[in-house]
Amino acid sequence: MHKFFPIQLLLLLLVAFQVSAQNPPQFQIHSHNDYLQTVPFWTAFSAGASSIEVDVILKDGKLMAAHEIASIDPKRTIESLYLDPIAEGIENGLISSINFHLLVDLKTEAYSTLEVLVESMKNYEDILYSTDNPDGLKLIISGNRPTSEDYKNYPAWMLFDYQSKELSTDLPWAKIGMVSLSFRQFSIWNGKGRMVEDQRVKLQNFIDLVHSFDKPVRFWGSPDSKSAWKAFHEMGEDYINTDYPIDAADYLSKLGENVYQNTSKHEVYQPKLEVDGAEVPMQNVILMIGDGNGLAQISAALFANDNQLNLTQLKNIGFVKTQAADDFTTDSAAGATAYATGEKTNNRAIGVDSEGNSLNNLPDILDEYGFSSGVITTDQLTGATPASFYAHHPERDNSDQIAAYLPKSKLDLFIGGGGDSFASQAENLENAGFNLVEKLEPTDADRIGYFAARGSLPKKLDGRGDYLLNSTTFALDFFEQKKSPFFLMVEAANIDSGGHANSTSTIVSEMLDFDEVIGKVLQYVDAHPNTLLIITADHETGGVSIPQGDIASSTVELAYHSDDHTGIMVPIFAYGAHSGDFRGVYEISAVFHKIMKLVEKYHDN
Known part of the structure; x- marks a missing residue:
């Protein structure tokens, strides 16, 4: 018998070892x-x-x-x-x-x-x-x-x-x-x-x-x-x-992994649409960011929830071009910085321009107009998206340096994971007037901080429960009590995680969790017609498509072109005061300027 294997055979055999080491396939x-x-x-x-x-x-x-x-x-x-x-x-x-x-x-x-x-x-x-x-x-x-x-x-x-x-x-x-x-x-x-x-x-x-x-x-x-x-x-x-x-x-x-059947459906709120697009004085701005949430992700959640979402009840819709200053495909840091500051910056940069200079973000600027501000995330609070609304640093992974900006920020409320990153800042946060609470319950404190986890929060399917819904409900009550205009950013971070992992179950479950919160906020806007709600994403993740599905059984199959971000435009939805201003196709940095145009129209600094 021959005792010699060509090199290409040996390379294939390495793959063979990997196959044989796995559990027997179901096919x-x-x-x-x-x-x-x-x-x-x-x-x-x-x-x-x-x-x-x-x-x-x-x-x-x-x-x-x-x-x-x-x-x-x-x-x-x-x-x-x-x-x-x-x-x-x-x-x-x-x-x-x-x-x-x-x-x-x-x-x-x-x-x-x-x-x-x-x-x-x-x-x-x-x-x-x-x-x-x-x-x-x-x-x-x-x-x-x-x-x-x-x-x-x-x-x-x-x-x-x-x-x-x-x-x-x-x-x-x-x-x-x-x-x-x-x-x-x-x-x-x-x-x-x-x-x-x-x-x-x-x-x-x-x-x-x-x-x-x-x-x-x-x-x-x-x-x-x-x-x-x-x-x-x-x-x-x-x-x-x-x-x-x-x-x-x-x-x-x-x-x-690619096929997921949803067994946890939620009822959809029917917005009144009475105030939608009305040119009434804008008092409050709620910006909801589904990290990595492209059109396919939204569609998958729609088909898995009896073909309806709170999000898809909305009429004022546009598309956002997400490119960063230095790259065709943005990351969350550059994307969130564009939303927070109105300027495109380099990937990995948080709250600074492409030259590394600090930029004023929405909480900083809106403070001068009498606004209160808050951020909520399912990520750690040093994560790129929430950090872009309070920090100014050229490298998103330098969590200690990023954490040091939180006590200096103009935020009145923060809720998220990653408490360990702020251990050295606890005294500074308290000195800055933040009441660091152990749980979310009614309070008359002027500034609130809640670390929901020492590290990362679990995914929805891993037991996070109604954290995002409860946190958003608490924030709306908190700002209602302050009786001042407010800006609130709510991030659903783990849709992005699902895209990176090519995990259909994560994408769908996280998007549906996000949509439940959207329903709650829509109810708030109907009750507070001077509120502008904006729902969008910083980028798409995974190059996701939907080759097959079955609406009757709430099942979808997703396919993936990538395990990274893509340059696909992301949808933007708006509801409430001046929501019609957000129709069309425009750059990601334009969202900030549209918000500020309305702030300057109705508020004095």
């Missing part, structure tokens, strides 16, 4: 015409394929791996491409277990070809299935086969591919390894969109029939796309036929 792949892969066998093995196909032609007493005589290469035999690598892989410990079979598609006459195959396999008896080696390699014979009556005459390691719609109890099931048919016998679907229902039912019925005999099923000539792989997986096809085993395995292995 099985058939690597169709595997011998045509650049690296036969190892490509399929690295993808975790359970079924690996090789076409075989008997030529001059040898079993050539080829589809027709014209394509025969003397170096490419079933032994050289498959049996030798498998034997050597087992010997070298590269293959820890045989959790696959070879589907051998005979292109020449069955009996003579099998005679040579049986003889050749005597050289590999130590790796073959037998009663003494129940974990050994099995071969399933397809293509030209002997009559079913003769299946019993072949060794235990040899099974057969049965190819007929006619199934009965008197078939030699003990020697049938799988049932295979052409997909075109059931459907003409091309793998795009959805299969026609009556064709899908015919296919499903046949799958169920094969399973009633406790045998696996495969369809050749089937569509080879993500939509098709998902459909066949959901229908229970045992060996999903593909020419792209690595791509198919990667997609199917992530279905559990």
